[in-house]
Amino acid sequence: AQKITQTQPGMFVQEKEAVTLDCTYDTSDPSYGLFWYKQPSSGEMIFLIYQGSYDQQNATEGRYSLNFQKARKSANLVISASQLGDSAMYFCAMREGTGGYNKLIFGAGTRLAVHP
Amino acid sequence: NAGVTQTPKFQVLKTGQSMTLQCAQDMNHEYMSWYRQDPGMGLRLIHYSVGAGITDQGEVPNGYNVSRSTTEDFPLRLLSAAPSQTSVYFCASSYTRTASSYEQYFGPGTRLTVT
Numbered sequence: 001a002q003k004i005t006q007t008q009p010g011m012f013v014q015e016k017e018a019v020t021l022d023c024t025y026d027t028s029d030p031s032y033g034l035f036w037y038k039q040p041s042s043g044e045m046i047f048l049i050y051q052g053s054y055d056q057q058n059a060t061e062g063r064y065s066l067n068f069q070k071a072r073k074s075a076n077l078v079i080s081a082s083q084l085g086d087s088a089m090y091f092c093a094m095r096e097g098t099g100g101y102n103k104l105i106f107g108a109g110t111r112l113a114v115h116p
Numbered sequence: 117n118a119g120v121t122q123t124p125k126f127q128v129l130k131t132g133q134s135m136t137l138q139c140a141q142d143m144n145h146e147y148m149s150w151y152r153q154d155p156g157m158g159l160r161l162i163h164y165s166v167g168a169g170i171t172d173q174g175e176v177p178n179g180y181n182v183s184r185s186t187t188e189d190f191p192l193r194l195l196s197a198a199p200s201q202t203s204v205y206f207c208a209s210s211y212t213r214t215a216s217s218y219e220q221y222f223g224p225g226t227r228l229t230v231t
Contacts, residue, residue, distance in 0.1 A: 004158070035220075045159075045206060045222035091158050103149065103174065104220065106158030 003027060004092055004107035012113040013082045020067070021077040021110045023092030032096050034075040035104065036066065039089040048090075051075060079112075087114045117142050120223035122207050128229045129197040137192040137226050139207030147210045148190040149174070149220070150182065152203040159206060165190055197230045204228070 005024045013019040025034065036048040051059045051066045059066045067076040079086055089111050093104040123138045141148065146167045151159035151174075161174030163182040171182050179201060181193040190209075194201060207223040 037222075043204065043225050045208075047219045047221075050219070093158070103161055103164055104151075104159070105175075106151075106160070108156070108158050 003105045004094055006092055006107035006110050008110045010111045012115055015084060015114055015116050016081055018078060018080045019082055021090050023075045023107060025073050025075060025094050027096055029096045032094055035093040036077045037091045037093060039091065082114045084114050084116060087112060120207055120209050120221050122223035122226050124226060126227050128231065130231055131197060131199060133197050135194050137205055139190045139223060140188050141209040142188065143209060144187060145209035145211055149208045150192045151206045153206060154203050199230045202228060202230045
């Protein structure tokens, strides 16, 4: 069963605008965590943001915020004030259970293109 | 700190050959993992380790072996390479659960082609 679903294969946004990348997940474990990673064309995996299932507030890291809607099982990434350097693949990932910090399940990714 | 290092960066193998992908980290992380990334897909977990001497299988372990004799090193062995193992391989490491850090640190990847 697919546990992480990213329904947008590709997105584009104008520079300086905000963009939302969708992620839905499926788990029966009450303890889990959700990650977003960025993969530029150079290939490395860059950690962006993390949200724990028990965290009361939505996570934020600079221009990145995670719109966590637990009842809907969604964890969308919001990038504000897009920059040309934000053009990359973006992956949503999940860990399950109280451990599992090195056992991530990844979605298929969304390719974001930022246009000037 | 060098972080997570992987060697080689590129490798071409013939079907049936064996080889070892090297992974090392200098952050004293207990957790280490190997993932593969096929074109147009996310990463899939091959094997992981929660400490020296302890390893376990992930989602796609067939055709691969691992060992963890030290905290720093976590090599991945391809026993008999097959074209289906053509992929980009990422090694990652992380702390055990702490209040302040959940991040997995990824290596730069090894691009493997099996002909």
